[in-house]
Amino acid sequence: MKLIEKIKSKTAKIGVVGLGYVGLPLAVEKAKVGFSVIGFDIQEKRVHLVNQGVNYIGDVVEHELHALVQEGRMVATTDYSMLEEVDIVTICVPTPLDDYQQPDISYVKASTEEIAKYLHPGMLVVLESTTYPGTTAEVVKPILERSGLVCGEDFHLAYSPERVDPGNKQFKTKNTPKVVGGVTPQCTEIAAVLYENVLEGTVHKVSSPQVAEMEKILENTFRNINIALANEMAILCDRMGIDVWEVIDAAKTKPYGFMAFYPGPGLGGHCIPVDPWYLTWKAREYNYHTRLIEVAGEINNSMPEHVVERIGHILNEEAKAVKGSNIYLLGVAYKKDIDDYRESPVIKIIELLMKRGANVKFSDPKIPSFTYRGINHESVPFSSQELEDADLVVITTDHSDFDYKLIGEKSQIIFDTRNAMKGVTVQNKLYRL
Structure with a gap:
């Protein structure tokens, strides 16, 4: 087939719609192996930076x-008419939730409508955005077929879920295995050939886009539920006076039947807190209530409130109120050693503490500032003076850049939500989640 030949010879031109955390690394990998790549984005700033060769994504x-x-x-480019030039286009746009925890696939629809304007025979379209099972076949395919071209005959369509783990030192876009499911067997085969000629990771073919879409939701729901279990264990262990971190360390000595997940101040990032709700929403169409998923979401979403409650109890033991206390948070990023604060639980913790009248400061070597609900928050330089001045130091993100020895020496009271102080000598008081 002509498109397969063009892929193997690296003469196919590839378009990537959406130059964010998924799209830009994928576009770079495709270009690195010899393909000519056009990146499309509605944000002119991103387009300008890419064309200047300036990176803004950690994994690039x-x-x-x-x-x-x-x-x-x-x-x-922001000019979608350049899609006329491409043989293959991958869609890597955001799929957030709306205010009612329902899928917002407006970015997917808008991108697909632009592609449909310039769709031409022989073209391959691959959706990578995480979404509910059925999106490729029920939403993307009909929009593309408005062009008059028929899927599986005139053009090819597949779903291949993005797998990006920001900050992971071992697995990145290049070497992470890929799952591919096409509308027809030929669609699957062509998409698989594409990824086999771009990535080092294995390509696993499934029978349909729906299987690939559900597989991605399962990955993140698995993590969501297990983290919720760890968080619930942390709450119970705190009430029972048991060290949850020691419990987990003991449990993971079992060589089978147990996988260690750890508690924390809450879930962040675009995937794990969001994706399970896509499945919950879709399940209603089949008259099914995903009780376990919803309860796990409620537990994880409640962790910032639990952290603030613990802060109140800790200060109370020192005869201090939250109101007027100087609280110093270490880390705003939702995860260690990254500069991403999307859905970060730390932002909610800051908001709750400020509402209670606390004087809140934070340091994050990866995030100099952020704006939330119209309020700009600036990171202060990490220093022994800030540690000494704080009534309470709260470790909310365990960045490697923090000097934990100094934290142990200079802090009056430490509340460690990440077990970052394990093995570190603490001069005064240490509380752990």
């Missing part, structure tokens, strides 16, 4: 991006 190496741009193998 800037000198590699700059070289690809200089060599002409990669370009970015």
Whole structure:
């Protein structure tokens, strides 16, 4: 087949719609192996940065991006008419929840409508955005077929879920296995050939886009539920006076039947707190209530409130109120050693503490500032003075850049929500989640 030949010879031109945490790393990997890549994004700032060879995503190496741009193998644009030039296009746009915890696939629809305007025979379209089972076949396919072209005959359509774990030192876009499910067997095969010629990870073919879509939701729901269990154990262990971290360390000595998950101040990021609700929403169509998923979501969503309650109890033991206390938070990113604060539970903790009248400061070496609900929050430089001045130091993100020895020496009271102080000498008082 002509498109397969073009893929194997690296003469196919590839478009990537959405140059965020998923799209930009994928576009770079495609360009690195020799494909000509056009990145599409509605944000002019992103397009300008890419065309200057300037990186803004943690998993992309800037000198590699700059070289690809200089060599002409990669370009970015806001002009979707350039889709006429591409043989393959992947959709990597956000799929958030709305205010009612329902899927917002407006970005997917808008991108697909732009692609439909320039769809041409032989083209391959791959959706990568995480979404509910049925999106590819029930939403994307009908929009594309408005062009008059028939899926499986005139053009090809598949779903291949993104797998990005920001900050992971071992697995990145290049070497993470890929799952692919096409509308027809030929769609699956062509999409699989694409990824086999771009990535080092294995490509696993499934029977349909729905299977691939459900597989992605299962991955993140698995983590969501197990983290919820760890969080609930932490709450119970605190009430019973048991160290939950020691309990988990003991449990993980079992070589089978147990996988360690850890509690924390809450879930963050675009995937784990969001994706399970896509399945919950879709399940209603089949008259099924996903009770376990919803309860897990409620537990995880309640953790910032639990952390603030613990802060209140800790200060109370020192005869202090939350109101007027100087509380110093270490870390705003939702995860260690990354600069991403999307859905970070720390933002909710800051908001709750401020509402209770606390004087809140934070340090994050990865995030100099953030804006939430119209209020700008600036990171202060991490220092022994800030540690000494605080009535309570709360470790909310366990960045490697923090000097934990100094934290142990200079802090009056520490509340560690990440077990970051394990093995560190503490001069005064230490509380753990």
